[in-house]
Amino acid sequence: MSRAWPLALSLVLAVAAVLWLAPPSQADADGQEAQTLAIIDEILADADLPSAIWGIEVRDARDGRVVLSRNADKNLLPASNLKLFTTAVALDRLGPTFRYTTRLYHFGEVSADGTLRGDLVIRGSGDPTFGSEGHGDPLETWAEALVAAGVRRIDGRIIGDDDAFEDARYGEGWDVTHIATESYAPPAGGLVWGDNLVSIRIEGTSPGQAPRFESDPPGFAAVTGDAVTRSGGGRIDIERTLGTDTFVLRGGVPSNYRGTLRVPVANPTLFAVHAFALRLEEAGIDVSRAVRVDVDDSQQKPSYDGAEPLQAYVSPTLDEIVERINRESDNLYAEQVFRTIGGGDTDTAEDRVQAFVTAAGVDGGDLYLADGSGLSRKDMVTPASLGAVLRAMRAHPASGAFRRSLPEGGGAGSTLRNRLSGVPVRAKTGSLLAVRCLAGYVDGPSGTPYVFVLMANNYTTSGGRIAQAQDDIVRALATGRRVPADEE
Known part of the structure; x- marks a missing residue:
């Protein structure tokens, strides 16, 4: 037998259903955001966090509303976050389907x-x-x-x-020790082959004897030195006089050692x-x-x-090249693309980046770009300018290519492979001595899309603790709570 519910009970249940199904109110969202900001304040005030100059900007990606701003108008070293400027302007000027x-x-x-x-x-x-x-x-x-x-x-x-x-061939302000021997600092040029790196294969022999050296491609680099094979452990140091392709190997290797050094050519x-x-x-x-x-x-x-x-x-299309630049933080690729957007000239490339930033709503004339990769310690950008680029690219016709180029949390083969796993984030890392940066996009707990820029300069301890604080801030933006790293 069917049974009619009392009208009053029906109305109560109906109202309850509406309340249950309704999205969070703006007041709830504001309260959640206030809680998130309080958590971020706690993270930055942690007594164990090394003293640093912080530049921060967080905005609602939909309307540009400022959520958090600290020193957002101050010029700071961006490290590899500079690649976001290079790749954004390249996609804007050349288009994702451009090929060399x-x-x-x-x-x-x-x-x-x-x-x-x-x-x-x-x-x-x-x-x-x-x-x-x-x-x-x-x-x-x-x-x-x-x-x-x-x-x-x-x-x-x-x-x-x-x-x-x-x-x-090199950005103004590059460290001489980097350009001499580091694989991440090869010279740029109008004609590039093989990443502008020569490989030196090293093989241990008998203890007390010199290791075997072989360069690839053969005949281009000269390899000398007094390195020896040891019965135990060891390490190889490499020296080079700038402007030459003569490399001197010092130190030692175990007899069972087989390894390869990749070094830049002159x-x-x-x-x-x-x-x-x-x-x-x-x-x-x-x-x-x-x-x-x-x-x-x-x-x-x-x-x-x-x-x-x-x-x-x-070549492959520009969107594929941009993906390598941002996911792997490839400096040579960034330098080549930077020069390309300037018609081969770095000063023109800087002008075009500044013009893009200005069009995005921030005065680009205050920026200084000494290169396109961020290796230079003369690069100076503001968190506000980087945030403007990220917001502009979110609405850009090439937004898909740009967003795909950014590493996802825990993304294999990317600079975030060991960070922010499971967090709905797409972001670019950046690091130099006393510089740690992280910038990109993250979705908040109520569905709010955020654009964030986190830059830390001038600290004197390990950058790992700074990076941890930046990750904690991103987790707070994503969840509205303070999430320990082991809960990722």
């Missing part, structure tokens, strides 16, 4: 016996992916194509043309030319009479008017 093209030209003739006379020219476009790890080797493909066309000997010059860019253009000569030789072409030339050392430069290339390599 590197071309091979021949100016001369090929005789009946297969001798190629005249100039064989690699014309660079600034492409960072040319011969880069993970992208194959176009020089090998080109050498095989020349063999298939009947070429058996090179009797002329192999020229590397790097004039697509100005000859400014002249990227001659490095590419040398690699091409090797690939030609490996393909069976005689290069014994070939002269290897940087176009800057040639009295007569090639004229490409009406010339058709023999071969061409087309």
